[in-house]
Amino acid sequence: MISPGTKVSEGQPVMELETDKAVVEVPSSVTGVVKEVRVKEGEKVKVGQVIFTLESGAAGPERARPEPVEHVSGQHGAQLAFRAAIAAEGKTEEQALPPDQPQPTPPAFSMPAQLGKVAGTEHREPVPAAPHVRRVARELGIDIHNVKGSGPGGRISEDDVKAHTKNLLAASVGAAARPTRLAEPELPDFTKWGKVERVSIRGVRRKTAEHLSQAWNTIPHVTQNDKADITELEQLRARFAPKAAEAGGKMTVTAIALRVCASALKIFPQFNASIDLSKEEIIYKQYINIGVAVDTDRGLLVPVIRDVDKKNIVELAAELTQLSKKARDKKLTPAEMEGGTFTITNLGGIGGTGFSPIVNHPEVAILGLSRSSIEPVWINDKFEPRQVLPVSLSYDHRLIDGADAARFLRWIAEAFEQPFLLSVQG
Numbered sequence: 001m002i003s004p005g006t007k008v009s010e011g012q013p014v015m016e017l018e019t020d021k022a023v024v025e026v027p028s029s030v031t032g033v034v035k036e037v038r039v040k041e042g043e044k045v046k047v048g049q050v051i052f053t054l055e056s057g058a059a060g061p062e063r064a065r066p067e068p069v070e071h072v073s074g075q076h077g078a079q080l081a082f083r084a085a086i087a088a089e090g091k092t093e094e095q096a097l098p099p100d101q102p103q104p105t106p107p108a109f110s111m112p113a114q115l116g117k118v119a120g121t122e123h124r125e126p127v128p129a130a131p132h133v134r135r136v137a138r139e140l141g142i143d144i145h146n147v148k149g150s151g152p153g154g155r156i157s158e159d160d161v162k163a164h165t166k167n168l169l170a171a172s173v174g175a176a177a178r179p180t181r182l183a184e185p186e187l188p189d190f191t192k193w194g195k196v197e198r199v200s201i202r203g204v205r206r207k208t209a210e211h212l213s214q215a216w217n218t219i220p221h222v223t224q225n226d227k228a229d230i231t232e233l234e235q236l237r238a239r240f241a242p243k244a245a246e247a248g249g250k251m252t253v254t255a256i257a258l259r260v261c262a263s264a265l266k267i268f269p270q271f272n273a274s275i276d277l278s279k280e281e282i283i284y285k286q287y288i289n290i291g292v293a294v295d296t297d298r299g300l301l302v303p304v305i306r307d308v309d310k311k312n313i314v315e316l317a318a319e320l321t322q323l324s325k326k327a328r329d330k331k332l333t334p335a336e337m338e339g340g341t342f343t344i345t346n347l348g349g350i351g352g353t354g355f356s357p358i359v360n361h362p363e364v365a366i367l368g369l370s371r372s373s374i375e376p377v378w379i380n381d382k383f384e385p386r387q388v389l390p391v392s393l394s395y396d397h398r399l400i401d402g403a404d405a406a407r408f409l410r411w412i413a414e415a416f417e418q419p420f421l422l423s424v425q426g
Contacts, residue, residue: 002052006034015051018203030054032189044202129156132248139160204299215361221399222357224405228413230372231387236419249318254292254346258316258413262288262309265342268408272341274362275399282399291340292320293358294327301327302360304340320385349370354390364399367412368392
């Protein structure tokens with residue numbers, strides 16, 4: 001946005017900074033003429049790095065020519081302010097900063113306790129516990145010395161040993177539930193077979209890769225597929241499209257799917273939940289915020305529409321259109337991509353008859369829509385041409401059973417087939 005010789009003023013956007021989730025404009029904090037730009041487009045920058053320098057305005061007749069003014073980092077500015085403050089007090093840096101205190105002498109070497117155990121030289125105090133309690137601890141593989149007694153004088157009971165064992169098991173389960181990053185297999189030297197080009201993974205693409213890898217390694221995915229007859233729905237969509245256009249939106253299948261899914265999530269609350277394995281709890285959310293995957297030139301972005309159950313289809317169509325435009329124009333903020341409880345992804349505009357979308361962790365389900373087509377459907381003892389929409393539901397099998405997933409997806413398909421159900425069942 002700037003180059004050497006460009007005039008900039010305070011508050012004027014001078015660069016676009018791409019973070020993991022969004023692109024933000026960075027304004028200048030000073031006024032002047034750009035002297036030197038120290039970074040290139042696409043380069044990764046660090047916090048506090050000097051981006052460019054400015055020249056101050058023309059010097060007056062009575063002042064010396066000013067030195068170039070750097071667009072300094074926060075750390076450099078703090079150093080300059082400190083030096084100016086101590087100079088005003090007539091002190092030097094040595095006077096303002098007291099000398100470091102001498103470090104304490106390290107303790108003398110002593111044999112580690114674990115080494116003493118191995119060498120057989122460890123001395124351990126006797127533990128107040130009955131013989132049968134000690135036997136239970138040995139059978140469970142528990143060191144009786146690590147058990148905290150709840151009886152008089154710290155006496156250890158059998159219940160204390162069992163409680164200690166339970167705590168150890170809970171801690172080990174929590175540690176196992178935390179996802180670990182698997183080592184990537186070593187790649188061959190591709191240059192042996194021809195020319196290659198390496199491009200750094202950054203911004204949205206890098207964050208997407210990290211998030212989807214975590215979701216795939218954490219969630220046991222299952223995908224349920226179904227079809228919905230949307231012949232009548234297409235007729236209604238065409239009829240109400242002008243109302244959506246007046247509100248600034250488009251009456252798309254995705255907009256209608258937002259309302260359908262909000263109604264389904266009320267009936268099937270386990271699909272609007274998250275799993276907290278560390279506390280062994282299921283978190284049921286009392287709000288419905290649905291994210292919609294948007295294809296952009298920077299990768300996949302998922303803006304979130306809040307309180308979907310409290311808005312009509314025309315309102316949802318307008319808000320979806322606005323958020324999708326912001327995503328493609330690089331104007332989405334991180335806050336507009338947070339707080340989702342369910343996700344919809346629609347590849348129907350591109351093609352395909354079905355796919356397996358990856359659940360957007362920590363959510364537990366995601367709905368995929370493919371391209372609709374005309375198919376022969378047996379109705380009233382004859383085949384009729386009908387508009388059929390393939391739908392796919394991926395879900396977290398730790399929380400959702402296959403039968404519940406089939407019922408949930410069938411409810412959504414029937415809502416598409418009979419739109420009046422939305423007005424009857426909310």
